Amino acid sequence: MxxxxxxxxxxxxxxxxxxxxxxxxxxxxxxxxxxxxxxxxxxxxxxxxxxxxxxxxxxxxxxxxxxxxxxxxxxxxxxxxxxxxxxxxxxxxxxxxxxxxxxxxxxxxxxxxxxxxxxxxxxxxxxxxxxxxxxxxxxxxxxxxxxxxCNTTGLIRAVDCLDRKFGIEKVAITIIRRVADPGDYHRGLTNALQMEKAPSHQAVDLMTIMPHIAATGILVHTPVTHGHIITVLATAKDGRKITREEAIEAFRAHPRIRTVTIDEGFKGNASFFKYARDLGNRRADMYEIGLWEDSVVESGNDIMFAINIPQESVxxxxxxxxxxxxxxxxxxxxxxxxxxxxxxxxxxxxx
Ligand SMILES: NC(=O)c1ccc[n+]([C@@H]2O[C@H](COP(=O)([O-])OP(=O)(O)OC[C@H]3O[C@@H](n4cnc5c(N)ncnc54)[C@H](OP(=O)(O)O)[C@@H]3O)[C@@H](O)[C@H]2O)c1
The missing domain is CATH 3.40.50.720 (NAD(P)-binding Rossmann-like Domain)
Known part of the structure; x- marks a missing residue:
């Protein structure tokens, strides 16, 4: 060809x-x-x-x-x-x-x-x-x-992963958004958090691409450059319960989701950046989103988890x-x- x-x-x-x-x-x-x-x-x-x-x-x-x-x-x-x-x-x-x-x-x-x-x-x-x-x-x-x-790409990967397996009806998300890319001097030197009006565009975008899911969310800008973190609370269709084990199994099987734990050293967004650099990845890029297994928790029938978004490469x-x-x-x-x-x-x- x-x-x-x-x-x-x-x-x-x-x-x-x-x-x-x-x-x-x-x-x-x-x-x-x-x-x-x-x-x-x-x-x-x-x-x-x-x-x-x-x-x-x-x-x-x-x-x-x-x-x-x-x-x-x-x-x-x-x-x-x-x-x-x-x-x-x-x-x-x-x-x-x-x-x-x-x-x-x-x-x-x-x-x-x-x-x-x-x-x-x-x-x-x-x-x-x-x-x-x-x-x-x-x-x-x-x-x-x-x-x-970048955020929506990673968010949809994770929600779609659960949706295919269990059928998702509703998600609520919180985005902790890196304020700039490394070297973005034009954004200034900052030391504050900044709120966006809700719902965040990523939740609205998710509904545009996956109209069968009701999504809403809040976004907070933070003065860091190495990755965003999103927490997601997902509700399955028809009152179905997604267990922690089922969710982790689904995430582990997804090629573009890297499941990690805090104990192995993935303490936060910077750990992913540093790990990509140790891997010798060009520009310390990571194509996969990170997902902390330690963050996956049940809330009644709902499942909650946190993902890391390498904004420059996702x-x-x-x-x-x-x-x-x-x-x-x-x-x-x-x-x-x-x-x-x-x-x-x-x-x-x-x-
Ligand atoms: N940065 C992120 O984390 C991220 C993540 C996902 C999606 N995005 C999206 O990706 C797009 C690009 O963002 P970016 O962060 O890569 O921006 P960027 O780093 O500012 O790069 C934009 C590049 O385009 C060049 N350029 C300027 N005018 C142009 C023109 N008329 N035609 C073609 N190229 C032109 C610029 O050159 P000069 O610098 O020489 O002017 C610069 O090299 C945006 O839509 C952004 O929202 C960004």
Missing amino acids: EKIKVGVAGYGTIGSRLADGVALQDDMELVGIVGHSPSLAIRALAENDMIGVNGVEYKLYLVDMDLKPRFDALGIPVEGSFEELCEKVDVMLDASPGGTGAANKAIYERLGVKAIFQGGEKNSVADVFFHGYANYDLGLGKQFLKLTS TIPETIDGVRAVMQMQTTSAEATAATNKNLKIGRFKK
Whole structure:
């Protein structure tokens, strides 16, 4: 089978990781990345001779060719313009700053290229608000998908895991949200918690993707950068009780959920980041969400648990699933997520 040709627009927190994710797929080709300014991420790539993961060359295209002299001055090779890249690919993964993807959409429409947007865009930017496990079928053959945000991606993974096994009627969540990504100086140096108006968008988003579940929740911003934590209280359908053991068994079997315990050293969000760094994962990324087995408790018939969301990398697998859906590479979520997982080596810790 000929490889699906993929481009990535924006080489920031998400775009750099999407490029890596695509470069690791054995049935996709990373044709190029689109940069804006000669950012540190692009300069680091150039210093490594434009070679990313898997020995793949990341060819650079520019949003604005008027800025090319700045790249020339730094000796960074430029392959062409944003539009030239769009003409060479089947799918563009748009990881430009939130709201910019909607403007880029005009280019994708004009050139008839498929595109997958990230969580910072409005839902109206795409035909389908997408998650690789919860609504893969709806993405099949579509031109435009929008991925869920980092928190929603991880939250839906966990709720969908229980929903498939037991049938979930209702969830209530609390999100303890990291305030910035590492290196986000523009967000300031903070030492305070900040409340959002309820319900949080993640609960509303979950209902958009999984309309059979009533969801609500509260979000509190915290001045940390290494991961969000979400607590979930889930109620099964028809008064069915989910036991702690049943829930843990279901979570353990899910490839994109890493179940851990506090006693083995996973004390909090930073433990996951440090562990990913010890694993030698590029940029200390982790594709799986973390789930503390010690946090799984019964409350009457309801089940409550806490998950860790590695915000910089969690949406990469579901975005790759999106490529599989729009290109109809696989016709079911099970086949598509399995292919993505194999190439990203997700689930290898379960061996
Ligand atoms: N960060 C997270 O934790 C996270 C998690 C999930 C989803 N998301 C979503 O992912 C998207 C990207 O966020 P991010 O955190 O990766 O942002 P980011 O780190 O600021 O990266 C955005 C990149 O896009 C480049 N860019 C600027 N204008 C562009 C244009 N017109 N076309 C293409 N690229 C352009 C920027 O270059 P310059 O810096 O040179 O201007 C930058 O490299 C947003 O929708 C966001 O909501 C973010």
